[in-house]
Amino acid sequence: GAVVSQHPSWVICKSGTSVKIECRSLDFQATTMFWYRQFPKQSLMLMATSNEGSKATYEQGVEKDKFLINHASLTLSTLTVTSAHPEDSSFYICSARSSAPYEQYFGPGTRLTVT
């Protein structure tokens, strides 16, 4: 199956700082990438959908100025959590999808802890 990598796998940062998470599709071109957040013992929550070369579409309740998403190429998308707060501590997972057959391949996730 297709491989999606995510970096870093875990990060600890101080409140008020910014953190960038990278998501790469290693062996296919991802026309669409998705960013999810998952709190402990809860289901996946879609944050935003991004198509290569265009602005991301954010889900209701997700602050686009706080969670900056860039999908500059068909193999790379980045999520930047700006001015992080302890409540942003979560498991962030990206997934990538090619144009067909619409299957999403997930990255391994990034565990963010804001102190």
Add this chain to the structure above:
Amino acid sequence: GQNIDQPTEMTATEGAIVQINCTYQTSGFNGLFWYQQHAGEAPTFLSYNVLDGLEEKGRFSSFLSRSKGYSYLLLKELQMKDSASYLCAVVDSNYQLIWGAGTKLIIKP
């Protein structure tokens, strides 16, 4: 609205068989996925059904009935490592994935 229902939690015994059901009501249908997610890890792909019927893949099988808006994931010869959450997701008419909340499967020896 769009809705996907699956049981919150199920318990089964090692070596047994378990069936996890998923019912959906979505705007359009372009396939249904089952993913497995172990605690602290990202989901991994198990199966994809777009036509009615049963798809078998080793110990795991997935069934779909589009007319009933229903799918199930069947796990045979359960192993302790099968303890995980199982997520049902439907591709809607806009080719977006609509996720169920997941079923936590607990395997007991």
